[in-house]
Amino acid sequence: MKEIMAFIRLNMVNPTKHALAKVGYPSFTCSKAVGRGKRPLAAEAIQVIMENAGSVPADEIGEHLSEGIRLVPRRSFSLIVDDEQVALAVKTIIQVNQTGTPGDGRLFVMPVAEGYNIRTGERQVKELDR
Structure with missing residues (x-):
């Protein structure tokens, strides 16, 4: 699995949210x-x-x-996706936020080693064992 972290303009939050939900990624974190x-x-x-x-x-x-x-001021989006879904998520974020002017933002893709559900303690991701 991978984490996609994108830093975008404030006015692009809603278009980014809607575009991600439309292609199947309704779960993400957005922060200032x-x-x-x-x-x-x-x-x-x-x-x-x-x-x-x-x-x-x-x-x-x-x-x-x-x-x-x-x-x-910017907004930071973070979402976790399967390896096979990275290209679609990255393409969606770039298409929505790309204006061709300086300041459009920056996007990073990072590996996720493990994930746990806090409520149950269940292990959810173990990329290193693959």
């Missing part, structure tokens, strides 16, 4: 997240941060810089 992508910082921002031991100074310059490197 903040972060930033790979867009480079301005050279002067990097210089000031380096001069302050890697942190943004607490003055007017720091306030200005924090706007340039602010963390952007």
